Amino acid sequence: MNLMLMLFFSGIVACCGNSTGNPLSRLLLVSFDGFRADYLKTYELPHLQEFIEDGVLVRQVTNTFITKTFPNHYSIVTGLYEESHGMVANDMYDADAQKTFSQFNDSDPFWWNEAVPIWVTNQQGNRASAAAMWPGTDVKIHNTTPQFFMKYNFSVTFEERVEKIVTWLNSSNPPVSFATLYWEEPDASGHKYGPDNTKNMRKVLEQVDNHIGFLTSKLKALGLWDTVNVIITSDHGMAPCSAKKLIILDGCIGRNNYTLIDKSPVAAVLPRQNKTYVYNLLKNCNDHMKVYLKEEIPERFHYRHNKRIQPIILVADEGWTIVQNESLSKLGDHGYDNALPSMHPFLAAHGPAFHRGYKQSRMNNVDIYPMMCHILGLTPQPHNGTFRNAKCLLVDQWCINLPEAIGIVIGALIVLTTFTCIIIISKNRIPSPHPFSRLQLQDDDDDPLIG
Ligand SMILES: *[C@@H]1O[C@H](CO)[C@@H](O)[C@H](O)[C@H]1NC(C)=O
Ligand SMILES: *[C@@H]1O[C@H](CO)[C@@H](O)[C@H](O)[C@H]1NC(C)=O
Ligand SMILES: *[C@@H]1O[C@H](CO)[C@@H](O)[C@H](O)[C@H]1NC(C)=O
Ligand SMILES: *[C@@H]1O[C@H](CO)[C@@H](O)[C@H](O)[C@H]1NC(C)=O
Ligand SMILES: *[C@@H]1O[C@H](CO)[C@@H](O)[C@H](O)[C@H]1NC(C)=O
Ligand SMILES: *[C@@H]1O[C@H](CO)[C@@H](O)[C@H](O)[C@H]1NC(C)=O
Ligand SMILES: *[C@@H]1O[C@H](CO)[C@@H](O)[C@H](O)[C@H]1NC(C)=O
Ligand SMILES: [Zn+2]
DSSP states (O other), rough: HHHHHHHHHHHHHHHHGGGGOOTEEEEEEEEETTTTTTTTHHHOHHHHHHHHTSEEEEEEEEEEESSSSSHHHHHHHHOOOOHHOOOOHHHHHHEETTTEEEETOOOGGGGGGTTTTTHHHHSSSSEEEEESSSSTTTBBTTTTTSSSEEOOOOOSSSHHHHHHHHHHOBTTBBEEOOOEEEOOTTHHHHHHHOOOOOOHHHHHHHHHHHHHHHHHHHHHHOOHHHHEEEEEEEOOEEEEETTSSSEEEGTTTTTGGGEEEEEETEEEEEESSSSSHHHHHHHHHHEEEEEEEGGOOGGGGGGOOTTTOOOOEEEEOOTTTESSSSSOOOOOOOSSSSTTTTHHHHOOEESTTTOEEEEEEEEGGGGHHHHHHHTOOOOOOOOSGGGGGGHHHHHHHHOHHHHHHHHHHHHHHHHHHHHHHHHHHHHSSSSSTTTTTTHHHHHHOOOOOOO
């Protein structure tokens, strides 16, 4: 009984004790762009495998729709669906503000201010954030950048980014408790060669793995390896595409009927005059493309309630490409339906907050945000994630996963059956010696003390 109580109370302490935050908790969030979940099975990645063996792995992460880079990186750091954080595509148009957004012109805070990313929240106490090129970290979101950041420049090598980040993590006044690190591969090669080109993908994934080795050795050399929590994840996967799978809009609709705000594989269409007319022309255009009026977009995409989502969107089937009349210059793409396994990245994590050698099959990328807030002891902003989905990864949480629960139930059944058998057998063996014992017992019922 005492033991049960102790377990119960330590459970409560473990659950709720961290809400004030461990003052020493530090977290580095790393993204390797376009790292499809199954690359981990297909390729040998010794440094990443070692990282996972000593930490946790989530084999597949369901990302947000549309499965593009900017929208998903913002979902990871806000815990919000795209309709709720406002970064709904890599190319956007806001009709009210008459502003346009592109990956190459992304520094207007207007586009980012619909949400508060974790690096801003993290700086509201006496703590700093640092960033090496995670999308949005060089923008003054709610008037704040991370205290340490680098202006986005794809020419800066991975090693230079790591050197900066570890130096910042090592600084202490104020302590840097949250940091991000971003790298463009294997996305760039996935687009260029296609994800199924194992020869070229092996080469780039070996480089990515060496980068992970470089990062861990740097952290070890500075004595940060055992104290800093590190999450390695990605924004989306990659599907092979082909010049044989083109959906050519010019064959269905004249260009003057509409403006194409965002392109394949989810195209955003702004009709010029007659929406119904444009919709009807597109609806009958190609069997490999779904056409939705904004209000018809399936609920499961959580991609409707934002004015930056255009009146008509076109969603290509996996592997298909929407063009006006252009030829195809790539062999891999992403952006497709977020239910497709090819669009999913993975998540691995290591550090004092995480178990060692634990693996689980799934979580959502919006669940990463409440998990990070928990580790840092931050009060999360309103979000769409479920902390419960991350509990099994964390050492300070109570969690029973399904296989364990089934094991416990089966075990309990076996024990119960065994006991029942023993009791039945022993009862059958020993003949009842006192035929009047029951009568005697009934006599005892008169005792007022017992009643
Ligand atoms: C970047 O976007 C701003 C705001 O939409 C616009 O005024 C500016 O002309 C754009 N710059 C470039 C180089 O496209
Ligand atoms: C980007 O980085 C490269 C390599 O460090 C440097 O040569 C170049 O000047 C940088 N570009 C900008 C715009 O800062
Ligand atoms: C890390 O911090 C320690 C103590 O403040 C300092 O001696 C060391 O030089 C720092 N290392 C780096 C790479 O900044
Ligand atoms: C709209 O598209 C239709 C079908 O291609 C074409 O006949 C018509 O001329 C276009 N209208 C405009 C204004 O471009
Ligand atoms: C818009 O197009 C539809 C279908 O082609 C047509 O029935 C309707 O009259 C048009 N509306 C206007 C205002 O032109
Ligand atoms: C695509 O369409 C544009 C505008 O109509 C035209 O100038 C261009 O030559 C076309 N390109 C091809 C490859 O057909
Ligand atoms: C996602 O979270 C935001 C902020 O709490 C909320 O407004 C929105 O309704 C949520 N979306 C869904 C689908 O629950
Ligand atoms: Zn990406």
